[in-house]
Structure formats: C-alpha cells, structure tokens
Amino acid sequence: MSHDPIQTMGTLTTMTTHELQNVLAIIRESAGLLGDILDANASVRLKHRPKMDEALGHIATQVDRAKKLLDALNRMGHSPDPDVQDACDLALQAQALLHLCQRPARLKEITLQFTPATHPLLVQTPALTVFTEGFAFLRALLDVCPSQSCLEISLDSTPEDHRLVARPSSPGDPKPVLDALPQGRINYHNGTFTLAYPVRQP
Amino acid sequence: MKLPEHLLLVDDEEEFATTLAERLELRGIRTLVAHDGKTALQMAQEHGPFQVMVLDVLMPGMGGLEVLRRLREITPQVPVILLTGQGSTRDGIEGMRQGAFAYLNKPVDLEELLRTLAEALSNQEGNL
Numbered sequence: 200m201s202h203d204p205i206q207t208m209g210t211l212t213t214m215t216t217h218e219l220q221n222v223l224a225i226i227r228e229s230a231g232l233l234g235d236i237l238d239a240n241a242s243v244r245l246k247h248r249p250k251m252d253e254a255l256g257h258i259a260t261q262v263d264r265a266k267k268l269l270d271a272l273n274r275m276g277h278s279p280d281p282d283v284q285d286a287c288d289l290a291l292q293a294q295a296l297l298h299l300c301q302r303p304a305r306l307k308e309i310t311l312q313f314t315p316a317t318h319p320l321l322v323q324t325p326a327l328t329v330f331t332e333g334f335a336f337l338r339a340l341l342d343v344c345p346s347q348s349c350l351e352i353s354l355d356s357t358p359e360d361h362r363l364v365a366r367p368s369s370p371g372d373p374k375p376v377l378d379a380l381p382q383g384r385i386n387y388h389n390g391t392f393t394l395a396y397p398v399r400q401p
Numbered sequence: 402m403k404l405p406e407h408l409l410l411v412d413d414e415e416e417f418a419t420t421l422a423e424r425l426e427l428r429g430i431r432t433l434v435a436h437d438g439k440t441a442l443q444m445a446q447e448h449g450p451f452q453v454m455v456l457d458v459l460m461p462g463m464g465g466l467e468v469l470r471r472l473r474e475i476t477p478q479v480p481v482i483l484l485t486g487q488g489s490t491r492d493g494i495e496g497m498r499q500g501a502f503a504y505l506n507k508p509v510d511l512e513e514l515l516r517t518l519a520e521a522l523s524n525q526e527g528n529l
Contacts, residue, residue, distance in 0.1 A: 217459060217486045221414045224508035228420040231511055235427050266508060273486070 212276030339379030438463030
C-alpha cells in the first residue's frame with residue numbers, strides 16, 4: 200500500500216467520485232421516473248404541471264453538470280496512478296482541466312471557450328505532470344485576463360509535440376503567464392501561449 | 402427500435418436499480434433485479450436465460466467482472482452490458498475482452514441504455 204501523499208489524495212478523490220456517481224445515478228433515475236409517471240398521466244390536469252416539468256428539467260441539467268465535474272475530478276484523482284506514469288492522453292486531461300477551471304473563470308467573468316480534440320493526443324509525459332502544469336498554466340492565464348474578456352483554449356499538434364494552446368482576447372503582459380512554470384515551458388508568440396508535450400513514441 | 406422483453410439488472414445500489422427497473426418496466430421491459438453477484442448467478446440459473454443482462458462492475462463481494470466470467474459458463478450467449486464509473490473505463494475494456502457486449506458510464510442516460518439494449522438484442526438475434 201502506497202503512503203505517497205499525492206497518490207493517497209488521488210485514491211480518496213476517486214473513491215469519493217465513484218460514490219457520488221452512484222448518488223447522481225439515483226437522482227437522475229428518480230427524477231426520470233417522476234417524469235415518466237407525469238407523462239403516463241398526461242390526460243390528468245395538474246395545476247402545477249409546468250412547474251413540475253421545469254423542476255425536473257433543472258434536476259436533469261444539474262445532474263449533467265455535476266457528472267462533467269465528477270468525471271474531471273475523477274480523471275484528476277487517477278492522474279497519480281502508477282499505470283499512467285509513463286504517458287497520457289493530453290486531449291482527455293485538457294478537457295478535465297477545462298471543466299475544473301470553469302468556476303474560477305466564471306468568478307472573474309471570463310468566458311472560457313474550449314475546442315476539444317477529436318482524437319486522442321498521446322504524450323510521453325505522466326498524467327500528473329500534465330495535470331499540474333496545465334492547471335498552473337490556466338490559473339496564470341485566468342489571473343491576468345481582465346474581467347469580461349474571453350480565453351480560447353484549443354489543442355494543436357506537430358510531428359514532435361501535442362500542445363495546449365491559449366488565446367486571450369486581451370493578452371496584456373505575457374510575463375506572469377510565462378513565469379507560471381519553469382523557464383521555457385510556456386511559449387508566447389503573437390498573442391498566443393502554448394504548452395507543449397512530446398508525442399508518445401510507439 | 403426493438404427492445405428486449407425481459408432482462409436482469411444487477412447493481413448493489415438498491416435505489417438506483419429498483420428505480421431504473423421501474424422505468425424499464427414502464428417501457429415494456431420485464432426487469433428482474435439482483436443486488437449482488439451471487440444472487441445474480443442464482444437468478445440467471447433459475448429465471449434465465451434473459452435476453453440481456455445489465456451488470457454493475459463495482460460491487461461488494463463478487464465484482465461485476467467475476468460475475469461476468471461465471472455468467473459466461475452458465476449462459477454464454479446472453480449479451481451483457483456493463484455499468485462502470487468514469488474512472489473504471491479500464492474495467493469496461495477488460496469486460497469487453499471477457500465478452501461483454503458494451504459498457505456504459507454511470508450515471509447512465511436512459512436513452513443511451515435503451516439504444517444499447519436494442520443493439521445488444523439485434524446483435525444477439527443476428528448471431529442466432
């Protein structure tokens with residue numbers, strides 16, 4: 200049994216997200232059953248039927264929202280797993296990071312626009328490194344972006360690297376973002392920041 | 402979309418399983434529920450063969466993959482759909498390797514489950 204603190208936190212996170220996925224499943228099915236019963240009795244005139252439908256719609260929307268957050272949290276929790284220590288999928292890691300960064304973005308009134316990859320982007324870097332570096336990168340960008348601005352995040356590839364690409368609508372001074380990680384890890388050119396990882400060799 | 406007429410749902414989360422079963426029943430699918438692997442195997446022997454089985458992977462005692470392995474000995478033809486947590490995709494893939502028809506992440510979307518049930522049935526009928 201590992202006593203590594205990061206691995207322990209990861210295990211506790213994944214254990215809890217599994218349990219919460221079950222909680223969400225029960226909420227989703229219970230709300231769904233209520234909707235089914237209402238639909239099966241559509242001929243019965245219920246004074247508050249529109250309100251009930253609206254409330255059930257809210258439950259479904261929030262379950263979907265929570266599911267995305269839990270999936271992201273689960274991916275984060277699994278990132279110290281020994282079997283993802285030699286490589287990981289940047290596309291999945293980036294998607295999880297973006298879900299987890301929606302709240303700090305919303306608090307600063309920054310619109311976070313993410314264009315996900317359409318296929319896996321396997322990199323020769325441990326998942327934990329990608330996760331922690333990616334988070335530092337995004338946090339630094341959110342810190343420097345002004346309120347009411349937009350931050351576009353996407354993924355890009357060259358034969359050597361897969362890259363997390365960030366284009367703030369108001370770039371400002373790039374130095375605080377470049378300083379978020381050791382010298383040279385983040386690149387900046389013409390209003391665009393990139394964080395690159397070497398492509399996993401077959 | 403042709404749905405199965407009867408299936409076995411195995412999940413240790415009793416409220417989830419019974420509520421999902423009621424929703425499937427409302428759609429004309431007779432659904433028997435087991436809350437652990439041992440009971441599932443007994444029901445497969447006593448009430449089977451089912452047209453499809455829906456099986457949770459993470460259960461106390463006998464886990465879903467072990468249940469799947471033993472089910473294959475009792476009812477090798479019956480398609481099995483696994484329910485996994487997002488982080489247990491590896492279990493889903495391992496289950497597919499052991500002959501499961503598909504795996505779905507929890508909390509499962511009912512429409513997606515119905516589609517997968519129909520595909521499993523259609524695939525099963527095509528193989529007969």
